[in-house]
Amino acid sequence: MKQLISLRVNGELYELYVPVHKTLLEVLREDLGLTGTKHGCELGECGACTVLVDGEPVLSCLTLPVEVQGRDIVTVEGLAENSVPHPLQVTFAELNAAQCGYCTPGMLMSAKALLDRNPNPTPEEVREALAGNLCRCTGYVKIVEAVRLAARRLQGDLGNIVEEIERALNEGVVQEPESR
């Protein structure tokens, strides 16, 4: 059974004629070319395919597009504003919170949802909020640091993210996280 489906992804409206049993993960990757969203199990057991639906992290591998029509879907491709990355993207890059990078898009989406509702999370709150995202490379340490550093930056000056990336490339870690 195919159906005409309209999806709002990263602020853009897409109209698609796709089988209803194609998951949001498959539609994002295969029909919209948004391959930033990854998959590690397709069964809801790893968190790699996390996207935001109306600001809440959900698993795109267990979501039917027909059921999220008219809602705001955000993927990793929609985190940056024009050419300015989201502070979480910067801190993840800067602190080596992305090693192989495969869990990173899903991790970023869970982290963004956390910071949107809790601008200043404790390390424990970060761990709880991201507990539905597995990572096999980092031991999670740098991810917690990156989320906390992004939180601090988000509460302060947002204007110089581009400069901070430049500085991180040139000089290394721009701002020492508290725990270091």
Add this chain to the structure above:
Amino acid sequence: MSTNGYDDRKNRTNLGSHLKKETSVVGRPLMKVDAMAKVTGQATYADDIHLPRMAYARMLPSTQPHARIVRIDTSKAEALPGVLAVITGQDLPIKYGILPVSQDETALAVDKVRFVGEPVAAVAAVDEETAERALELIEVEYEPLKPIMSIEEALEETEVRIQEYGHGGNIHKMVSLQFGDVEEGFAEADYVREDLFFYQGNNHLAMEEHSAVAYYSPDGKLTLWSSTQTPHYVHRALAKVLELPPSRIRVIACHPGGGFGGKSDPFHHEICAAKLAMITGRPVKITLTREEVFYAHRGRHPVLMWVKTGVKKTGEITAMHFRSMLDGGAYGSYGVATTYYTGALQTVTYKIPRYKFEGLRVFTNKPPCGPKRGHGTPQPRFALEIHFDKICEDMGWDPAEWRKQQACEPFSLTANYLRITTIGLKECIDKVVEASGFKEKFRKLPYGRGVGLACSAYLSGANLPIYWNDMPHSGAMVKVDRGGGVTVYCGSTDIGQGSNSVLAYVVAEVLGVRPQDVAVVTADTDLTPVDLGSYSSRVTVMTGNAAIEAAQKVRDQLFQAAADELGTTPDNLEAAGGRIFRRDDPGVGLPFAKAAQLAEARFGTLAAVGSFTPPKTPGRYKGAGVGPSPSYSYTACVVEVEVDPETGWVRVPKVWIAHDIGRALNPILVEGQAEGSVYMGLGEALMEEQVFRRNLHKIPSMLDYKSPTFLETPDIETILVETNDPHGPFGAKEAGQGPLLPVPPALCNAIYDAVGVRIDELPVTPDKILKALERKAKGQEPRVGPERMPEVEWVEPIYVEPPSLEHDPSLVPSANP
């Protein structure tokens, strides 16, 4: 056979020339060159590739653990609309395997299946659903054979054989080596102790499921994009199995979404995708499901171990005898090397003057085991560090002090002729002991809480290649363009550890430019010089040295051209800050791009190659090829635990780890490797395990195969110790694997400190703790672990007279060539 195994102390040229220089890139916590691509979703992984007309393929898994294939009927599948091609083992009969001595795999089973999940046929179709539906239409008739599911069964059963080669019966490989007379050593000892250990097998569980896309162009060229750590070996296997000239095959390693050793073999799906692309003329993608990843496996070997050590009252080890039995699964993979590795590195941490090693690997009807982070060495290190903890307890020695006293000497040989260069083990021990408050806590915390210490060593790349040849292990090419841009080309694969960034850092350092001015092209067999791959912790040391050599050659040309312009000689020039300038008058210089233009005008196109060949191996006995390395990293680890004696639950609040990295090219990347290793080591120690029931994998999913989440992973404090190794690029050693090794034994030593029971087998599940506590309460030995080692007739050992273990000044390379 007796040999004085050491006859080569040469091969020390061009070492250490870059150790003391002030650096502007090396040593800084810089962002990785591909970090922004990864955090924006732009990095391309194999499954992200979508090509026009691309077909999807799936493979039919065997439902039998061990059976003859009587008949395969694919006609119904072929008739299904949308199916483009169906292949079986008959279409790809040529055998391959990662090691030349174990060419025992076929892309699809031929005549016989050897484990549940082994691919039997493959279907390409217009979409994945059609391919999957077609699989269900393939009829396979099997004639079951007796399944062999354990080390014990494999040793008992000699009639039914899983493979038709090997040592005999179901023994794949047997090894026996003796360095010095261990019996004499035990006779000299004041105390001799024996212990048995078991380390369960586990999977890498990289987040990305393996994926490959193949395309065969009308002009007869095959391109394969794959999530592989070893494009060079995949290239060789494709050429062999598909009978194509290597010059018409291009293998491109995409960003692998995690490797840990699990993507280092040539795999079924890579060859099937290529074959189906050749048949259909369309691009073909195969992405494994998570379940299939568990069948592709190549994970940690389950190893049963016995160790016997003699010590003097004064602490010295007099001799060690070590036995290992590996459960290899159904195929060879890296298993022969793994078998040697379970015996090779025992001698590199503490001084062991006499050493005997016996090891064997059996075939079983399970997915093949292979290399996982630490490759064959975490298992013996687990055994040794608990064994030594018990010896220290028996003798009343402080476990930290004893380890320091017995640490190997810098620039020395081991009993099995491994050459140690720098060794920061004592400093590592001091640092973790101090940071963790070990001395204040050990045997002093209240019941239920404890600390444990363990140490380890690991190689910075294997000195011998996987297939025998005299060529370099790593090649790099550096090109400089007129605008001052620099490109480095190298066959290495960045699996997340940051090896692309290492290339940019060392080239930038040599040429005095910024890493972001260096473009990095890697892992493409058409474009890049060969690097053997991301395994054995070899990449930083080998590609780093190769890239330095290439960059130095280009710099020589830049200096020659610039010297005339600046009215001086090349040896008075320096490259830094994007300039080339006079040492004696740093204000006088040229921008880098200007120097490049002068040099190109004078010499033509600016490019140079560099290569790295590891030092010759001192050992001269059969088996001496496994273990030697340009240098060894060292690690010390303290784990703190809280054990709930009512539930057996273990919580780890914190881990301290100190690692002798030689020199950190980028400390934040090294920390990442240490933290990831601690995490993975704890996962193996506490929960990860391959479980088989009814002759198949019981838990092939991310839900049921337990891996730690944020909530189970402790605080990790990493301390880097720098020893500036003369064989490493800017003094660097490895970091990717070594730090995993001490974590499981440190955990078990901590559990003993907490509640007084020994868990001598991994993983340490809560039921084992309760069982050990119950035994303790009943006055039985407070231990859970293997009770016996099967009886085996070991082959006569190769006898080698060991060298002196003392520091040997002649092993120190001269600082300047």
Add this chain to the structure above:
Amino acid sequence: MLRLPPFDYYGVQSVEEAVKLLSDHGPEATVVAGGTDLFPKMKRRQMEPRVLVGLRGIRELYGIQPQEDGGYRLGPMATLTQVSLHPALRAAYPGLTYAAGVVSSPQLRNAGTIGGNLCVDTRCTYYDQSYHWRKAINFCMKKDGEICWVAPGSPRCWAVSSSDTAPVFVALGARVRLVGPEGERVIPVRELYGRDGINFLAGKRPDEIITDILLPPAEGWESVYLKLRRRGSFDFPILGVAVALRRNEDGTVADARIVLGAVESYPLEVPDAAALLVGNRLEPEVIEAAAKACFKPARPLDNTDLTLYYRKKMVPVYVARALRQLAGQPSDQARTA
């Protein structure tokens, strides 16, 4: 990539529409709420409905509302996240909100619904596997096969009840309203469940849907839930302990229910253990006796994580810890996520 099999999807706007579709299509149809249990099972071909009736558009199935009698009504489409964070529910039914908050992972709690968790399929090592895996063991009686691999001589399926919230709802004495073609009825949650792993929702006809979950007034009732599992996220319970009790002014227990999860194909009530509490204060020896009384009735089998002996051993330990928590006594550092 694992994909869903084809199906027809009907997003309905009303309960009547849903019920009609269910009865028209018979066993070929099933409802989907959050999809977190159904979709993985469909991807592994454990369930193969041809028609999905999507409940997301039925407005009246949402919401959490206080009732006139002092109790609460939960719309079955309320997500587990909403239930776990609801301030009034947290105050009145802490065992329930805790249980809802420890289901699986944050993402699954955002999609998974409270009604779905009540109906979550029973689980088993030999059943929760792909089609090819199950084919290798020649399937089991719960899907496509003849035998129960957990208890091969047994005529019944032993798949284990794996809901975190069901034991708490049973302990609290909650009821559900079911609407079907023949009208509506209200039954206690305990009556939803059958006595084997296949027909585990025997109390609900296939063409009925849950429209309301009704909690009795919390007045005086205390509740607690403890969960045993390997990891603090993702994992289903391998033992759940729900206790609800009411105490008299003198501290003696007036009324108590103890319900165990993940030890049977249904939430297992242990009235004998609860009876030991009644009339007594939650003194250590009373707690000990009640905990001990739970050991025998609990019969975990080798069909989920960790050994069955260990899980059985943990039953009295977790019951005692749950009771100690209610008694305000220091609870040990249990792995009770």
